[in-house]
Amino acid sequence: MAKNNDRFVNQIADINSDYTQWYTDVCIKSELCDYGPVKGTMVFRPYGYAIWERIQAEADKRFKAHGVENAYFPMLIPQSFLMREAEHVEGFAPEVATVTHVGNNELSEKLVLRPTSETIIGNLYSKWISSYRDLPLKLNQWANVVRWEKTTRPFLRTSEFLWQEGHTAFATAEEANADALEMLDVYKEIANDVLALPVFCGRKSEKEKFAGAVATYGMEAMMKDGKSLQSGTTHYLGDNFAKAFDVKFLDKDGTHKYAYQASWGISTRLIGAIIMAHGDERGLCLPPVVAPVQAVIIPIGAAKNEQVSLRAKDLYCALERAGVRVKTDDRDSSPGFKFNHWELRGVPVRIELGARDIEAGVATLCRRDTGEKFTAPLDGLEERINTLLSDIALNMFKKADEFARAHIVRVSDMDEMSAALDGGNFCDAYWCEDRACEDSIKQKFAATSRVMHADQSDVHEHTCVCCGKKAKRRIYFARAY
Amino acid sequence: MAKNNDRFVNQIADINSDYTQWYTDVCIKSELCDYGPVKGTMVFRPYGYAIWERIQAEADKRFKAHGVENAYFPMLIPQSFLMREAEHVEGFAPEVATVTHVGNNELSEKLVLRPTSETIIGNLYSKWISSYRDLPLKLNQWANVVRWEKTTRPFLRTSEFLWQEGHTAFATAEEANADALEMLDVYKEIANDVLALPVFCGRKSEKEKFAGAVATYGMEAMMKDGKSLQSGTTHYLGDNFAKAFDVKFLDKDGTHKYAYQASWGISTRLIGAIIMAHGDERGLCLPPVVAPVQAVIIPIGAAKNEQVSLRAKDLYCALERAGVRVKTDDRDSSPGFKFNHWELRGVPVRIELGARDIEAGVATLCRRDTGEKFTAPLDGLEERINTLLSDIALNMFKKADEFARAHIVRVSDMDEMSAALDGGNFCDAYWCEDRACEDSIKQKFAATSRVMHADQSDVHEHTCVCCGKKAKRRIYFARAY
Secondary structure, three states: OHHHHHHHHHOOOOOOOOHHHHHHHHHHHOOOEEEOOOOOOEEEOHHHHHHHHHHHHHHHHHHHHOOOEEOEOOOEEEHHHHHOOHHHHHHHHHHOEEEEEEOOEEEEEEEEEOOOOHHHHHHHHHHHOOEHHHOOEEEEEEEEEEOOOOOOEOOOEOOEEEEEEEEEEEOOHHHHHHHHHHHHHHHHHHHHHHOOOOOEEEEOOOOOOOOOOOEEEEEEEEOOOOOEEEEEEEEEEEOHHHHHHOOEEEOOOOOEEEOEEEEEEEEOHHHHHHHHHHOEOOEOOOOOOOOOOOEEEEEOOOOOOHHHHHHHHHHHHHHHHOOOOEEEOOOOOOHHHHHHHHHHOOOOEEEEEOHHHHHOOEEEEEEOOOOOEEEEEOOOHHHHHHHHHHHHHHHHHHHHHHHHHHOEEEOOOHHHHHHHHHOOOEEEEEEOOOHHHHHHHHHHHOOEEEEEOOOOOOHHHOEOOOOOOEOOEEEEEEOEO | OHHHHHHHHHOOOOOOOOHHHHHHHHHHHOOOEEEOOOOOOEEEOHHHHHHHHHHHHHHHHHHHHOOOEEOEOOOEEEHHHHHOOHHHHHHHHHHOEEEEEEOOEEEEEEEEEOOOOHHHHHHHHHHHOOEHHHOOEEEEEEEEEEOOOOOOEOOOEOOEEEEEEEEEEEOOHHHHHHHHHHHHHHHHHHHHHHOOOOOEEEEOOOOOOOOOOOEEEEEEEEOOOOOEEEEEEEEEEEOHHHHHHOOEEEOOOOOEEEOEEEEEEEEOHHHHHHHHHHOEOOEOOOOOOOOOOOEEEEEOOOOOOHHHHHHHHHHHHHHHHOOOOEEEOOOOOOHHHHHHHHHHOOOOEEEEEOHHHHHOOEEEEEEOOOOOEEEEEOOOHHHHHHHHHHHHHHHHHHHHHHHHHHOEEEOOOHHHHHHHHHOOOEEEEEEOOOHHHHHHHHHHHOOEEEEEOOOOOOHHHOEOOOOOOEOOEEEEEEOEO
16 A cells, blocks of 8 residues: 555656656655746755755856856836836846735835846946946856746746846956856756756847847856757846946946946756756656765665665765765665655766675665666775766766757758757758747747857858758757747 | 045944944944844844854853754744733734745745744644653754844844744753753853853743743843843743644653743843943943954054064964954055054954064064053064954953953942932842832833842841832843843
């Protein structure tokens, strides 16, 4: 009875036949998150939030090394602020939540919940920046933002989400644009080294850029269904917001100039990327750097053999001392149930410890990424585990990278694009840079331009995948989350 | 010209003649914070936010050691949730901000911005808790909350503030009440060891308790004007919220029971406590554990002597390696300006390094807490600084503790209470426990009951400070922020 129930608890949809249901099952059943009472909201349960804490710590130290300081700006923004930058308001107004009342009293000015903070930060930068000596100014905040979306999915698209938003100001356009590009590199490093995630980085099309930016640069990750997940963006804002909020400084040459700005953000969406890029038929597969539990010890037959629980305790202490995030599962359940439980939760290494292992002076290890099972001497196991965790991170990146490379198809016309997209691929295409072609591709295939290819050298030898006119850009098209 | 301007930048009101203006000056001129564009909101500037980051880190590790896990719940709560607990809605409704629209569309149910999260967490605990095996459940979130206040002051009372809120559920009333008391001890440890702040801890009166709690325990700190700042509270909620949100579990005995809950919070208000309890006529005085900069090196005459800047760089590296948060001020300003600048910002140790110091193999140190100036050998200075930082923390606690002890007056009637309050003291009083007496004291003296005294042993020998009837409680009365 209990067993059947247990099995049900760990049961998830088949990843190959129903990726969408598989995703929801993994989110809920591994206890990463739950649904909030208001439609479109979610709760970060401890296991999911712990992943976010690791991402935050890894990102935060890299931002600080980059000369960025943390600050915190009010969530409530006067509605009039949004109106000041024409494209910005057009982009965000439909999904902005508005506070009209406090208690029984109507507010004299409506306030919006920040969908992003360029406007309120522009207001303060105009107070703080008066001389070239005040530049560059590089601030970041870790915050919640609200964007009301019609269709929502845990981590990927929820009405409230958690993110960081960096906002920087410089004396020159070149510096601001360089900052947007440098932060894209920082994001790429986080994706690769922290999340074991290969990414496609480059400039976005005019259509896909941030509302109010001069240029948006994106980091896209390929999910296992060949769809793209926008996983981070950086924006070169020019002096658009500086003009809207009067962010001016007295330059060395004695003249007043507008500052040039950039902004950049990554969010809890990255947890969605981890789930969909690394997960498999058994559930989550977590990159060791962000895994809340890196190794789980499962004592086998401890109830009948005191030696087993004693040695399990010793091992736990040794691993903890070696800096491994370790847990012992000494619940009163079958080993098989426990194996499923921790596989579903994506713990990188399982350590089985039974009487026979102890006699032989070994433990039985099982890698979550490959499923390989092997024994290793108990003596010095902590170093072995640390090495294994590094190997797993590298292998996870390699696997995801091979998958991505195998799912890029060069396409030269719409038929090829159609087939490539239906086959679960990214399309490596040439494009005339006209919005009409992007619109046509979106309408026909529900695909969008993602980011421009790093190599634009042969673009003039090609024609647009859609209209056949002379190409101006090599760019990725894909279906996207 | 520049110098006069510099002096103005560092100028603050006299702490003895205008404590209120002094507080505002310190907040703004030390760049801890700024005002937001919406009345009652504030911006945490990097220097202020860095203090909060340290408080967070110190608190978070203590919570985790206590078996608490972090999670994150939605900020938007259905208005109907607030209504379910009668006292809760009465307490919070007037100051709750309400979201009515998204874009141009009116929402079908109004949503409130969390003033605290007992209700939404109650809703989820009813999903997650079904068996005694699910208990205890101990979660915490770091979050922003919104409470619309009429009179606001930076850090002390703003319409949005940052805090942590712990929410725990247990099988028995005893465990839940014990949790509220244990967390009060954790808060006291944070106040003492992290903020160098002596505190008064105890149960609050019925009048002063949290809306919806059975009992509230408070941690109060004495500011330099003898007023109290409520610096943390923990609540035993009984089964009030469990009944409102149907948080039930199947107990070992096979019967369904309501869970018993506790909640507890500290906020960015603690930064206000640091400012007002430790600050002096020169500005901030930061406890070393939370100081973003623990030691500032000021090279003297570096422009004329290369040795000075070289040795300053060596010293910077040595201190950083030794784990000291150090900064070198090599700006092109006078030493006097720099001294004022860093004193205003409360940096615990100033290290002056000039040609004569270097010749003598020493540096000149100045303690922010005492103003003492003395030389110390450059050789091994990093250990000396670390010892000094510990000394400063202890001395700051001792000074604040002596101040608090010297400003507690035992009062036995209303005249004594009046005099004690006007003299800037806490009143150690006996009270009949009737609400009418609290109301009377508030009306006459603008003072409130703060927390019950730790020693209630002789309460029956005394009479109420207000009505003269038999006393039931020994309790502190004070004016409060």
